[in-house]
Amino acid sequence: MSFHIQFSAAKNYFLGFATSGTILFSSLLYFNSKNQPSSSPTFKTEEYIASEKFPLKEFNPNKLTEEGWVKLGFTERKVATILKYKEVVGGNFTSKAQLKKCYAISPEKFNELEAYILLPETGSSSYKSYSSGGYKSSGNYSNNYKTFKKKDLIIPGKFNPDNFSVNDFVKMGFTENQATSILKYKNYLGGSFLSKEKFKACFMISEENYRKMAPYILLPENTPENYSPSSKFKSTTTEKAKTAYQSFDPNTTDFEGWKKLGFSEKQAQVILNYRDRNLKGSFKNMEEIASCFVISPEKMEEIKPYMILNPENFKTISSKKQEGNYTSESKASSVEAKTDFSKIDLNQITFKQMVEFGFDEKSAAMMLSFRKKLGGFANTQQIIDTYEIDKNLAQKLIAIARLDQSKIVKYTLSDAPEEWLKNHPYFKYSADKIIYIRSTSPNNKKIFNFIKVKPEYEARMKLYLAQD
Known part of the structure; x- marks a missing residue:
């Protein structure tokens, strides 16, 4: 009986000790967890993991290798994106502001690194020199950067x-x-x-x-009605011509003579081209003179009383050419005058053929230069829109000649060569944006959504784009 009582007491003592130990151990664990800094690995972005292992110091992002970016706390995938962005902006970062735009670098991460980045705050054509890290601008980069940097406008207030x-x-x-x-x-x-x-x-x-x-800008919003280009000059020259009219033979009047009659240089040249090439050297009657499109009906009425068509001068120019050893040139002109413009392709028309049709040399050169920059005309409206071209004559040309667009080289925005984008009249102002965004969104529609050009500009661009 005594043995049984002793065993029960020992058992109770052991159970009480074990229970007290368990409670004490649990209390210690709870106390330690309350005083330890909380760690939330599930909310920790992967780009910050490595940065805890490597203390930050001043660095030049243009000289960092892949390993260097990894040591700053970026994953290999983010490093690849950063280096791709570096290539897009010209091979070097120009400023902290530019680096910050890289979407692989979060705002929080950039704030952490900003104080250590050896770059100017904003871009400039030449870099400052930094003693730490020996960072200086390089001549090679300076030239390359000109392609990408756009000079900001300095507007001096209200101006006309x-x-x-x-x-x-x-x-x-x-x-x-x-x-x-x-x-x-x-x-x-x-x-x-x-x-x-x-x-x-x-x-x-x-x-x-x-x-x-x-x-x-100190100008009215809209253009006055019934406006026509160079109207101011036309009225001025006409007034001067009224006081200077004298009898003249249109078949012997030269370039300066037509100018004295109140025509511009371009108009005078067109009249001579029309007379010498289209009419083979001379006007035969008043109707032929009136049919020259640069001579308006009003102007024709003014100069008609002073014109004298002497039959003896009807082929004077041709005979002078023969006497002056221009026989071969005269023959060439007569051959050229037989050009059938209905069979001419506007994407193949030559300088000589344009002059033969009546364009002055400057207009012909401007049109062919514009055609070359475009890589070929995609529609006839582009010809009319050519800078400084005679639009009335251009209308007559496109009404006669044909336009073959089959040889125009087209690209998608994702595979268009950078040089082509930067030189093409329709793409050069959006080239940098296109080159940047297509590295991550190689799709015409997505790229257009990003660059946000006006519908009419997008329509012009699509004339030279192949389907995705």
Whole structure:
């Protein structure tokens, strides 16, 4: 009986000790968990894991290898994206702002690295030198970067572009060539841009630049009704011509003679081309003169009383050419005059054939140059839209000649060569954006959604795009 009581007491003692130990151990575990910093590996982004192992120090992102980016805490996949973006922007990062745009670098990660990045805050044509890491600009990169960096406009407040010189546009941020072309366009309009609408239509002014300038331009919004190019010049020359008319023979009147009658240089050249090539050297009657499209009915009525058609001069020009040893040239002209323009392809027409049709040399050169830049005309409207071309004569040409677009080389936006994108008139202003986005979205539709061009510009681009 005594043995049984002792065994029960020992049993109770052991159970109580075990229970107390369990409670004490559980309390210790609970206390430690409350005082330890919480770790949430499920919420930890993978790009930060490695950065804890390698202390941060100043670095030049243009000199980092793949291993260097990994040591900064990026995964191999993110590193590949960063290096691809580096190639897209020209082979080197130009600023912290540019690097920040890389979508593989989260805003949080960029904030962590920003203080250690050896790059200027914003891009510039030349880099600052940093003693830490020995970072300096390289001449090779400077040249390469020109392709990608767009110069920001400096707008001097409210301004009237009619009063701007080449130097004024250059100071604003345009190149000298662009400024010269803008002024040529103004002269074509008659010496004034007339309206914001016409100013915006200048092909040298991009949509982005126009949006920046629009609030400051001192011009009316819309073009006056019944406006025609160079109308100011026409009225001026006509008034001068009224006081200078004298009797003249249109078959012996030279280039300067037609100018003195109130015609522009371009018009005078067209009249001579029409007389010497289309009519083989001479006007035979008043109807032939009136049929020259640069001589308006009003102008014809003004000069008609002073014209004398002397039959003795009806082939004077041809005979002079023969006497001056121009027999071969005369023969060539007569052969050229027989060109059947209904069989001519507008994508193959030559400089000589255009001059034969009546275009002056400058217009012919402008049209062929535009055709070359486009890689061929995709529709006839492009011919009419050629800068500084005689639109009435162009209308007559496209009504007669045919247009074969079958030889135009087309690409998709994902495989178009960079050089082609940057030089083509319809793509060059969006080239950088296209090159950037197609590295991740090689699809025409997605790329168009990204670059956000106007519908009419997208329609022009699609003339030279192959289907995906």
